[in-house]
Amino acid sequence: MKTVRIIGAGLAGSEAAWQIARRGHRVSLSEMRPSVGTKAHSTGLCAELVCSNSFRGAALHNAVGLLKEELKLWDSLIMKCALESEVPAGGALAVDRVVFSELVDSTLRQHPNISFQEEEISAIEGYSAEEPLIVASGPLSSPKLSSAIESLTGDGNLAFFDAISPIIYDESIDTSVCFRQSRYDKGEGDDYLNVPLSKDEYYDFVAEVKAAEKYTGNIAVESDSLEKLRPFEGCMPIEDMIERGDDTLLFGPFKPVGLRDPRTNSRPYAVLQLRQDDREGKLWSMVGMQTRMKRADQDRIFRKLPGLGAADFVRYGSVHRNTFIESPRLLDATLQYRGHAGLFFAGQITGTEGYVESTAGGLLAGLNASLLLEDKPLIELPEETALGALMRYISDPERKDFQPMNISFGLMNSYLNSPNRDEKGKKIGKKDRRLAAAAVALEKTKQISASHMPTTC
Ligand SMILES: Cc1cc2nc3c(=O)[nH]c(=O)nc-3n(C[C@H](O)[C@H](O)[C@H](O)COP(=O)(O)OP(=O)(O)OC[C@H]3O[C@@H](n4cnc5c(N)ncnc54)[C@H](O)[C@@H]3O)c2cc1C
Incomplete structure (x- = not known):
């Protein structure tokens, strides 16, 4: 045998x-x-x-x-x-x-x-x-x-933790508000869906994230390992970025440079990008939105973003200890x-x-x-x-x-x-x-x- x-x-x-x-x-x-x-x-x-x-x-x-x-x-x-x-x-x-x-x-x-x-x-x-x-x-x-x-x-x-951004269904995104464009028209020129925010909408979002309820670990994770995650700049949860200042996200996941809203033909104050997550373009991930916010708060706060009022989440954001290849x-x-x-x-x-x-x-x-x-x-x-x-x-x-x-x-x-x-x-x-x-x-x-x-x- x-x-x-x-x-x-x-x-x-x-x-x-x-x-x-x-x-x-x-x-x-x-x-x-x-x-x-x-x-x-x-x-x-x-x-x-x-x-x-x-x-x-x-x-x-x-x-x-x-x-x-x-x-x-x-x-x-x-x-x-x-x-x-x-x-x-x-x-x-x-x-x-x-x-x-x-x-x-x-x-x-x-x-x-x-x-x-x-x-x-x-x-x-x-x-x-x-x-x-x-x-x-x-x-x-x-x-x-x-x-x-x-x-x-x-x-x-080999990764030692997840820092996950939410993913939403395409059919729940309002494309009369969110516009297709790549930053500086790179790639095909319209690879991303962009969520444009005014100044007030951006600072409201920051205030909401600050006040949101957070998991100390996503699923029973040891709190010390979350501390160890902080040096990984590329995958930092949004709440940690906001701790560095209310404007930090404007130089990270809400960076508006190289993007123009076709409705106003001008650069929005802030832009969150959605990236296609499957070949068919049915799923879109919210770039850089890894977060420890509780799911109810993610539902509420992300749905306040322009064009995402009806966002249907396939996966929520999270951060936790996880070894995976x-x-x-x-x-x-x-x-x-x-x-x-x-x-x-x-x-x-x-x-x-x-x-x-x-x-x-x-x-x-x-x-x-x-x-x-x-x-x-x-x-x-x-x-x-x-x-x-x-x-x-x-x-x-x-x-x-x-x-x-x-x-x-x-x-x-x-x-x-x-x-x-x-x-x-x-x-x-x-x-x-x-x-x-x-x-x-x-x-x-x-x-x-x-x-x-x-x-x-
Ligand atoms: C803290 C934590 C909480 C989680 N909570 C949930 C939850 O509530 N619900 C949910 O659906 N999922 C949860 N998950 C995610 C996941 O579903 C579980 O971890 C699940 O047990 C994974 O199954 P597995 O067989 O891949 O790993 P495990 O069930 O962890 O099995 C792996 C086994 O390998 C053994 N092992 C490791 N290294 C070695 C080695 N070198 N030599 C020999 N043996 C070794 C371990 O002792 C363990 O028994 C959680 C994950 C973590 C880390």
Whole structure:
């Protein structure tokens, strides 16, 4: 029997181990806890939930609800244990965290194909197509392993924190106010959407940001690591910039030079630029708007900006400790490292944000490592599925300024390109369009998962 080695028995590593073992292959699972800990974990159990006990929304018109349904069709261990340990949480899937991790832990420890090693791995080596290795060491990968990963990826391809700007849907931007133009007409001349602000609007924005409620860390992050983020000028949160003076943003993300508002044919007092975030131009990121403001305040304050009154957020701004690689440059949508047969990365370290998304990556890496051992072609999942769309997002070589991403219907072309009017011209609501895209995704997942069911258990 051939063996796959996995580094990390978190959500991704546990799911990968299960997918490989149930296909009849051997797994050697290395986990450093409890002898070597992290700042967030407190047990030695597999798949410990480090913060919230929620796997988020369960409804199918919610992208994470769809992703969970797809995972169930793939016989996900994490989903099975989550359902067995479910606690009431309205429309969300929340679990008793101890029962959940104990279930995952005992299932994996009792599996005859899985052996556990309690050890801290500090090198990425010894992998091949015959002996694959999955790196699933998570956002808190140990420093020794992080430096081994950095040696592999090269300088600048491993990040230690997220400083994320919000992304909004194009259809929610008022283009009678926001104008297309590149600074000094560079590039195609109209690559950016620009939000023009008057003097009063700019200083109102600054005052609102100052008064807004902020997270001290986005998700249970240690406050000292936020202090360490301050030197990274390029990714500084807006509130930190404002601390240096009310005008600072005018020389950074609100710089108006080289831009003219076609309505007035003059340079606005301040301009916030929106940059296209997907090939189709359906998603736009707010350049330089990384922030620790609470989501309700982001909603309120960003929607006060001209032309953004109806802004629909795909992702909010945030800052938190997170180790992740520059996946678009390094990984295929199979999660195999480009040019390195047998080396896979999975989970949050690939830039997929969240418990469910991390599990999804573990599932795909486990499946593809198994296919490699079976001498079968690796699979890239169709982009009409939530899992396929997420993997396509993180592995798109055209992607610039990569930052971790949650699953969202905004990543799925099947949703973005779906008509918003029926044959009679009647508007089709967002929820119905999402449900239609979800039905396609589940049908595709059913077909592909059925053709990749294990022959041995
Ligand atoms: C502080 C914090 C809070 C978060 N809160 C949430 C939340 O509330 N909801 C949400 O959806 N997402 C949250 N996330 C994001 C993310 O979904 C979780 O971190 C998730 O656990 C990631 O899954 P993973 O399998 O990639 O990593 P993990 O679950 O962290 O698993 C990685 C495993 O690798 C082990 N490991 C690390 N280095 C080594 C090594 N050198 N050798 C051997 N083992 C090693 C670790 O001990 C760990 O068990 C949070 C992240 C952080 C950092």
